[in-house]
Amino acid sequence: MTTNSFFIIAHNIRSLYNIGTIFRTADAMGVDCLFLTGYSAKPPRSEISKVALGAENSVSWQYYQSLSYLLKKLKKSGVKIIALETGDQSIDYRDFKPEFPLALLLGNEVRGLSASRLKQADLAISLPMRGKKESLNVVIAMAVAGYHITSFR
Numbered sequence: 001m002t003t004n005s006f007f008i009i010a011h012n013i014r015s016l017y018n019i020g021t022i023f024r025t026a027d028a029m030g031v032d033c034l035f036l037t038g039y040s041a042k043p044p045r046s047e048i049s050k051v052a053l054g055a056e057n058s059v060s061w062q063y064y065q066s067l068s069y070l071l072k073k074l075k076k077s078g079v080k081i082i083a084l085e086t087g088d089q090s091i092d093y094r095d096f097k098p099e100f101p102l103a104l105l106l107g108n109e110v111r112g113l114s115a116s117r118l119k120q121a122d123l124a125i126s127l128p129m130r131g132k133k134e135s136l137n138v139v140i141a142m143a144v145a146g147y148h149i150t151s152f153r
Contacts, residue, residue, distance in 0.1 A: 003101065004100040004153050005032045005079070005101035006029070006030070006101070006102055006103075006153065007031065007033050007103040008103070010106050011038050011106060011107055012037070012039050012040060012107065012108040013106065013109065014110075015109060018137070018138055019045075020047065020049065020050060021052070023055040023056045023061070024051065029146045029147060031059065031146070032060065034060070035061070035070055036061060036064075038067055042063045068120065071121075077101070079101045080098075081103050082096070082102055082103065083118055084104055084105065085124045086129070092127075093126065096125045096148070096149075098149045100153065104142065104145060104149065105117075106138055109137070
């Protein structure tokens, strides 16, 4: 780990295609490590490979069943945990000035992150929604927030 390390944590992501797209987007952003947690699927899976287009082989990744264990381990190493979640507890991602090392925490596509998970994060950021929908697809949101974060590296 370096002082400007950037990690992604994908917790309880149900879609194998979203996992594949997370790998591909993590590769594009130069993420140092992708952590898959909970019931998020992990390679090798043909559905992941179909979308990742080889990024599952080029992105460093690790799997942890327990998100709490991983968060404690990362925090002990000085990593800031930034949740990507809509709601009153979140600040607009454009107002967020990242400090590294940093991990962007993604939650389930439907339920997002629970209140107890949000309490484990140092901060929550969100993307403003101007339409009728409450959120974007998890990978689209990750890409927008992730590219904002990488612009500070």
